[in-house]
Amino acid sequence: MKTAETAMPLAQELLPLPSGAGQGPSSWGARHAHDPTVVQDDDGTYYMFSTDAVANSKDIPAGVHIRTSTDLVQWKYQGTAFDGVPEAAATWSGAQGLWAPDVVRWPGGGWHMYYSASTFGSNTSAIGLAVAPSPNGPWEDRGLVVATRKGEHSQNAIDAAVAFDADGNPWLTYGSFFSGIYILPLDPGSGLPKVAGDLGSVIACRPRSVEGAVEGAFILRSPQDGRYILFTSYDSLFSTYNVRVAVADHITGPYRDFRGIEMTDVDAPPAAVGTKVLGSYQFDGGTAWLGPGHNSVLTQKGPDGSDEHFVVHHVRFAAEPSQHVVQVRRLFFTAAGWPVISPQPFAGLRSEAVPAPAEVAGTWQVLRFDPETTDIAPAVRMDLECVEPRSAEFRGRPAAVRLRPTGPDREPGTEIDAVVFGSWDWSRNRPALSFSGIDQRGVAWSGTREGLL
Known part of the structure; x- marks a missing residue:
């Protein structure tokens, strides 16, 4: 990684900036991060990996942006994982930057990063794999995992995320507009598809009437009942993003929402499918937040030793939609086992301590x-x-x-x-x-x- 920078105070990050202000990485903090994932290293440091937002500028580097934090509140830009787009991914897709990296601790040791390379509106896309001994790197590219091509495939090889089933086996979910979200098994050793060239099976899709607008999938195994929870983002990332969930007994589905509708049902009204758990909102006197979405989930041990969960997503300022920021929110489970998300961004456990009772x-x-x-x-x-x-x-x-x-x-x-x-x-x-x-x-x-x- 390159160039450590100074973090912006969180209170400023939650307010829009004047146009043109603070555009360099040193002023970013949690701004300009799309499609985030957060992991925690053994020393307690949190690492955020995200899409190369604004990487089309000659002053902004490409190669997966990385930020660090000690508290999930203040974030410091650290540079990139790669010097640009790895060769195989660039040759296949023509991408100038990398999208939606997912980073996971690998069971055999070390860390795996699954990144996406594409151009907007095209399904000539590729998901690549890189490995490292720690989230801090150095990251070694291992080539392509899934690749799709316009006119040849219906799938779109972007937005990768890895989940582990009850037996510890890794699975890759990916996909977006075009033909939806897919899942396929990975080899536990290499992290590549178990079957070379496997594009997987569909677990969520939407009708053409809404342009098949589903992406940003993430699967979490429920700590309460062992079911698999599928998070997806519906609609436009520019304005109408919203987070939907569904559950399944098996990691391959079928995934059904609260009302029992399958996430592959293209005959149901498009807005009725998926249980919407987070959308655009505004509290009285507060910032109007637009289009929260493309979430991942961070799971860690809480102060009492039990697991605690955080949803990590990006969101836009309604007053200036070109500006966006990453937010971290606490994730809970109802008595019936459904995931629900805090209406307030996380501020640290000490800050959130309420006088009891x-x-x-x-x-x-x-x-x-x-x-x-x-x-x-x-x-x-x-x-x-x-x-x-x-x-x-x-x-x-x-x-x-x-x-x-x-x-x-x-x-x-x-x-x-x-x-x-x-x-x-x-x-x-x-x-x-x-x-x-x-x-x-x-x-x-x-x-x-x-x-x-």
Whole structure:
């Protein structure tokens, strides 16, 4: 890697910059990072790998951008993994930069990076493999893993991600517009396809009426019930991105959403497929966030020794959509086992410590992620009561609850299978109690409590 840089304070990263301001890598922090993945090295350092955003500028290097952090909050640009695009990938695709790297600790030792090389709107694309003894490198290219060509294949070999099944076997997911998301088994030793030339089988796709708009897949095995959770991003990365989830008993699917619809169902209404867990939104007095998507999930040991999970994704500023930034959010699981995402970007566990005990019932700023629209969801002030337990108090640890919106304008009978947890209220600049959950219709809700402090 090359050129260590100075991180921008997070508070500044969460506000739009004037046009033309702070365009050099030294000022980036978590800005200008698309399609992120984050891993933690043995010394505790976090490494973020991302698409070569703005790499078309002669002043911005290509070759997988790398940032580091000690706390998942402040990020420091470190340079690139490669000097440009590796030869085999460049020859196949004509790419000037690399997209959507996924980095995983390999069971046999060392680290594997799966990167994508393509040009926008084309499925003449390739996924390459590089290996290194640590996330810090040096990265050694091992050539192409999957390659597709316009006019020859329906698949698009981009957006690679690796998941391990219950037996520890590695699987590669990839794909996007064109014919959807595919999965194929990898050789546990080499990390290459078990069968040379295998393009895999489809696990998610969308109809032509929406241009097949699905990409950025990531699979996580549920810590609660062992099911496989498929995360995907729907619609346009420029404006309408939103994160959807589905689950399966087997890593190869079929993946079904909350309502039981398969992610390969192209006859169902396009917006009805997949359980939408994160979309564009704005809290009262806060930044309007546009098109969150292309997420990965970081899993690590928490302070009590149990696994904790973080969703890592990019998002745009609605006030200036050309600007984007990476955000890290805590990921929880409801009593029914569905993944839900914090409405507030992660600020560090100490910053998010809420004085306990704290009453759950009360007045909240609430987001409802309607799957039928890609509009910015505004936070609505509403009262929530606890159905189970009836007098719930937050006592410092995430807790499963069942919530009911109250008031004359609320849809009767709505109950939300939710998790309450400590967070940081970025609009009010203070610790807060937040919740995320899914109602009985499969609609995701999130919110932050008013008036705790």
